[in-house]
Amino acid sequence: MAYENILFTLEDGIATITFNRPKALNALNGALLGELSQALGEVAANEEVRVLILTGAGEKSFVAGADITELATYGPLQAKAFAQQGQAIISTLQSLTIPVIAAVNGFALGGGSEMALACDFIYASENANFGLPEISLGIIPGFGGTQRLPRLIGPNLAKEMIFTGKMIPAVEAREIGMVNKVLPSESLMEETLKTARIMASKGKVSLRAAKQSVNRGLTVDLATGLDIECDAFALCMASEDAKEGTAAFLEKRKAAFKGRLK
Numbered sequence: 001m002a003y004e005n006i007l008f009t010l011e012d013g014i015a016t017i018t019f020n021r022p023k024a025l026n027a028l029n030g031a032l033l034g035e036l037s038q039a040l041g042e043v044a045a046n047e048e049v050r051v052l053i054l055t056g057a058g059e060k061s062f063v064a065g066a067d068i069t070e071l072a073t074y075g076p077l078q079a080k081a082f083a084q085q086g087q088a089i090i091s092t093l094q095s096l097t098i099p100v101i102a103a104v105n106g107f108a109l110g111g112g113s114e115m116a117l118a119c120d121f122i123y124a125s126e127n128a129n130f131g132l133p134e135i136s137l138g139i140i141p142g143f144g145g146t147q148r149l150p151r152l153i154g155p156n157l158a159k160e161m162i163f164t165g166k167m168i169p170a171v172e173a174r175e176i177g178m179v180n181k182v183l184p185s186e187s188l189m190e191e192t193l194k195t196a197r198i199m200a201s202k203g204k205v206s207l208r209a210a211k212q213s214v215n216r217g218l219t220v221d222l223a224t225g226l227d228i229e230c231d232a233f234a235l236c237m238a239s240e241d242a243k244e245g246t247a248a249f250l251e252k253r254k255a256a257f258k259g260r261l262k
Contacts, residue, residue, distance in 0.1 A: 005032035007057070008039050013050035013200040014193065015043050020057040025064035028086070028111045037089045044096060047260070050200040050207070052096065053192055054119060055103040056112075059185055062102070062128070065110025068137070083142035086111060090143055094118040094215075097208045099199050103192040104128045105185060109167065114143040117152060120211065122178065123192050124170040125185040130178060131167035151218075153177050203241025203257040209233070 007018040017039050019026035026032075043049050056062040066082075074082060093100065093115070102108075102116035104124040109131050116122050116130075124130075132145045140146060141162065150158035153176045161168065173179040183191050199207065209232040217225030236242050241257050248255035 003035045003039065005029075006035050006039060008042070010046070010049060012197070013048060014053065014196045015046075015049045015051070016053045016055065017043075018055050018057050019063050022056075022058040022060070024067060025061035025107060026056045026058075026112075027064050027067040028115075029067040029070050030082070030085070033085055033089055037092070040089065040092050040096070043098075044092075047204075049098060050204060051098055051196040052100045053103055053189075053196055054093075054100065054115065055189065055192075056105055059105055059125070059127070061106040061112070062104040062108040063110075063112030063115055064107045065112055065133070066142075079142070086114075086143035090114060090118045097211060098204075099196075099207060099211065101192055101196060103188055104130075104170075104179075105188055109133055110141065110145075111143045114141060114145045114148065117148040117178075118144065121180045122173075123181045123183060123188060123195070124173065124179045125188045126170060126182055127185055128170040128173070128179075128182075129167045130170070130173045131165065132162050133165040133167070135163060135165040149178075201257070203236075203239065203245060203255075204260065205239040205241045206236050206245075209236050 005019075005021055007016075007020050009016045017036065019032065021027060021032060043052055071079075071082070100119040102119040102122045104116055104122055106125065106127055107129055108116050109129070110133060113130050113132055132141045132149065134141050146162060149161065157176055170179055170182045174182050181191065213229045213232045216228050220228070240260060244257060245255045
């Protein structure tokens with residue numbers, strides 16, 4: 001379908017969703033969130049998609065947060081509905097069975113940081129800045145920031161960011177474990193695509209099993225997590241991917257995974 005607030009492309013198994021409101025620094029409004037929900041549904045339904053990249057149009061901003069001109073008009077019930085909509089969409093993003101990379105170019109504030117936190121990992125440009133500045137508006141993060149950020153960087157550092165509303169540069173975000181790589185702006189997408197291509201070349205069954213094992217294991221005790229891993233490992237062995245991967249190893253050739261969930 002045609003989108004007005006995002007760009008959607010698919011090439012060689014790699015889908016890219018670009019937030020495309022550059023004049024508003026790609027701020028999140030109801031229309032953009034609705035289109036993002038549609039695009040994520042399209043990604044989830046398409047077995048050709050092996051990896052998803054999220055990024056923002058222009059060099060200034062990934063997503064600069066919620067659109068304050070819209071947010072300022074909300075009463076409590078509208079605000080709750082908006083938060084529920086954002087949380088549901090971001091939870092859908094996090095629950096995708098394929099790897100998801102956030103390529104953060106510029107500001108990732110409020111909902112932008114919350115969007116990036118739901119991805120599997122973050123690559124950032126040198127000019128990227130992260131923050132949850134809602135406290136300065138007299139509110140708090142509403143799209144999952146108070147829950148995902150402490151789980152990623154620990155409660156104390158997360159509280160400092162949330163309570164002060166401060167922005168941190170990409171280098172500091174990497175130091176605290178929020179970001180995997182910091183790259184020059186001109187090479188951000190090139191390096192992100194390089195990693196995406198490596199992952200897209202792997203078996204789809206094993207990628208799904210690895211992601212689910214890590215994500216489910218984080219919410220349970222170690223013994224239960226090991227059981228999750230064991231079951232996923234066994235199921236992988238029933239797949240075409242496992243047969244191809246082991247045969248390729250024994251035949252000393254490169255594996256040619258078909259990307260099917262079989």
